[in-house]
Amino acid sequence: MNIEKLLHMQLKLDQHIESEHGLGEEDLVDRKILALLVEIGELANETRSFKFWSKKGASAKEVILEEYVDGIHFILSLGLEIGLQEIELDEKHADAKELNEQFLLVYKAVTDFREERSVTHYFSLFNHYLTLGEVLGFSSMEVFDAYVEKNKVNYERQEEGY
Numbered sequence: 001m002n003i004e005k006l007l008h009m010q011l012k013l014d015q016h017i018e019s020e021h022g023l024g025e026e027d028l029v030d031r032k033i034l035a036l037l038v039e040i041g042e043l044a045n046e047t048r049s050f051k052f053w054s055k056k057g058a059s060a061k062e063v064i065l066e067e068y069v070d071g072i073h074f075i076l077s078l079g080l081e082i083g084l085q086e087i088e089l090d091e092k093h094a095d096a097k098e099l100n101e102q103f104l105l106v107y108k109a110v111t112d113f114r115e116e117r118s119v120t121h122y123f124s125l126f127n128h129y130l131t132l133g134e135v136l137g138f139s140s141m142e143v144f145d146a147y148v149e150k151n152k153v154n155y156e157r158q159e160e161g162y
């Protein structure tokens, strides 16, 4: 996956959103962290993986993929917040766990990053999130394409005064 390209697209989108909403001077990190936690919750809800009380199945793959790439947006955006200009990810991510376990690992990685905004914690978060994508059955190309598509939608929503 061409992370450099995504990071650049994220930079442009974030600049656009910040100027639209007059947020140039504000520290948005905590709100982006909360937004990411909410997106992970929305993603988990669409998979229904933890709903042991229900027999209803998961949402369609495209719905789950769109939720997943919302999380990619906020993770890239957090990388920009800590000043990253390039992202070099491990070829091989952390060992994949069962889906619910992987969700909980990602949540923990987000809160660890909040406690210490270090590059190490950031990469750990990104790697756990990419592993989550693998556990969900998404290829890198599917993630890349869905990111590009949602990025476009995010611009359209800004234009609509969303």
Ligand SMILES: O=c1ccn([C@H]2C[C@H](O)[C@@H](COP(=O)(O)OP(=O)(O)OP(=O)(O)O)O2)c(=O)[nH]1
Binding pocket: 013, 014, 017, 069, 070, 071, 073, 074, 077, 150, 154
């Ligand atoms: O600084 C920002 C702020 C937001 N986004 C993107 C991430 C995500 O792709 C989208 C917000 O998520 P979503 O589309 O779910 O927005 P929502 O307001 O929660 O939508 P809805 O009301 O449809 O649930 O905006 C960014 O990339 N950078």
